[in-house]
Amino acid sequence: MNSQYAVAVHVLALISMHPDHARTSEAIAGSVGTNPVVVRNIIGLLRRAGLLRTQRGVAGAVLTRTPDAVTLLDVYRAVNPPEHLFRLHEQPNPQCPVGSHIQDTLEVVFGTAQRALEERLGQVTLVDVMADLAQRAS
Template identity: 35%
Template sequence: MNSDFVIAVHSLTYLAHLEGKLATSDTIARSVSVHPVRVRNVLSLLRKHGYIRSKEGAGGGFTMSRSPGEVTLDELYRLTSEGSVKPKWPNPNPQCVIGANIESAMDGIFTDAERQMERYFERYTIADVLNTVHERASR
């Protein structure tokens, strides 16, 4: 899984917390603690796919365009990270029975693991994440 997934979940949870108020990419980047350019790249992807909308200019920023209860984590995983569970294999020895066949033998295992993870993620929404954050913050 790559960090774009984490940035997407964090950004959408942050925007859901604001309940319709605008947030700049710099503000979101400070919350995520990553460079604003990385956040802008993820926000651009989220905007392109209809999760958020933006307002340009002074006083501009980003806001959710979908209900936090409608956005599931599996959607965000597929958007940002699909295929990332499968590792890049080194160049194994093709003369070795293991080296020549290990990648193809493991492909199905990694594909199945990713599908199981997606099925698990589909049970959770941005609203669920936000509720958990609020619960932990109130302890």
């Protein structure tokens, strides 16, 4: 998983905290500490996933759902390809006692870890993130 996920959560939390304040990708990038192009790309992924609505020529983006209806799992799925978090290496040697069975073994372990991650992310909403941010800011 790359930093796009953390940036996407940051973007959504920022938009959620100030829903009536349109922010340009430049302003959001200033908060994130990255390039506006990175923010625009992530906003595009979030828009395609149905989490944000944007209008051409209008600065800013708005959530399509209330923050309590957006889970971190929704965000994870929006910015990560539909493949698994853990990838197996290709073409292990079938003649090797490890290579012939490692993929089956790792599929079980990786699948369990993937399900645990997704279950936990599904339990945390943007409201939870915003509450934690507010507590840390006080």
